[in-house]
Amino acid sequence: MKLILIHGRAQELFEEAALKQTWIKTLKEGLSKSNLELPPGVRVEFPYYGKLLKTLTDEALAAPRQSKKPTRSGLGTVDEQEQVLFFNSFLYEMAQKAASTPEEKLMLKEIHDPKRGILNLELMQRLLIFLDKKQIMAETILRKVTTDVYMYLTKHHIKQQVNELVLNNFNQEPCVVVGHSLGSVVGYLVLKNNPGLNVKKYITVSSPLGSKTIRSYLEGPWEMPKCIKTGWFNAYDDRDYVALHPLDKIHFNIDPPIVNKNDVQNHTNNRHGIEGYLSDKEVARQIYQAIVV
Secondary structure, eight states, rough: OEEEEEESSSSSSSSSHHHHHHHHHHHHHHHHHTOOOOOOTTTEEEEOOOOHHHHHHHHHHHHHHSSSSSOOOOOOOOOHHHHHHHHHHHHHHHHHHOSSSSHHHHHHHHHOTTOOOTTTTHHHHHHHHHHHHHHHOOOHHHHHHHHHHHHHHHHHHHHHHHHHHHHOOOOOOOOEEEEEEEHHHHHHHHHHOOOSEEEEEEEEESTTOOOOHHHHTOHHHHOOOBBBSSSSEEEBBBSSOOOSSOTTTTOOOOOOOEEEEOOOOOOOOTTTTTHHTTSSSSHHHHHHHHHHH
């Protein structure tokens, strides 16, 4: 039995072995809350794509913006306007989730004026000011958060190389798959496009798949990957800036439906860190049950 753990974005500064141990250590902490232990004989696979994604993203950004010829890496040009559209759209979804009063919701409705255009710098600045007041994140961090995600979703060679690296950790052996943040998107595409895999259960935490912006860049149709045998469990903290929506019939309507848990109390500073998810008693228990059943 394999347990395959797929990490999220911005992990390029970590070494693979150390990051893998952090995941395992935290999962054991979550299991201990139910007096459980990781079953013997389980082999933990940790497809580390952090440095690859960073390298490919940097290369794509460094490529001449006007060039239509692909480089030796197959990059091609980066569509700067489309990148800004992606950034602003995801930003607006964050702001919508953060708005808590009728006045704030009205203000956002006024900002999101299709006639004025989403590329309007004044409107974007008002969104950033609003998110700053809500203590979400600063502009530089928001851009960093969205850039590599955008590159993965829009650059075929980046998506292909990352997905192939992850897929190399699978074989016909039964496995349980856990995806965090961008890793939940990577995992979904790998499972969806490889129906012959033998996945007992897919477990996602802090998944952005409920985001309309993210979904608009996914090749359809959205569906339960045929390789998943016993369902999909999704957990998130309502305060997590990445998990904008549950994976429900409104935001990610597939059949059979995904089971959602929205009451994780993620203790990390940004409510997004993997330590705050794998240490959750129910998340850890779901992983354990998927392995032993």
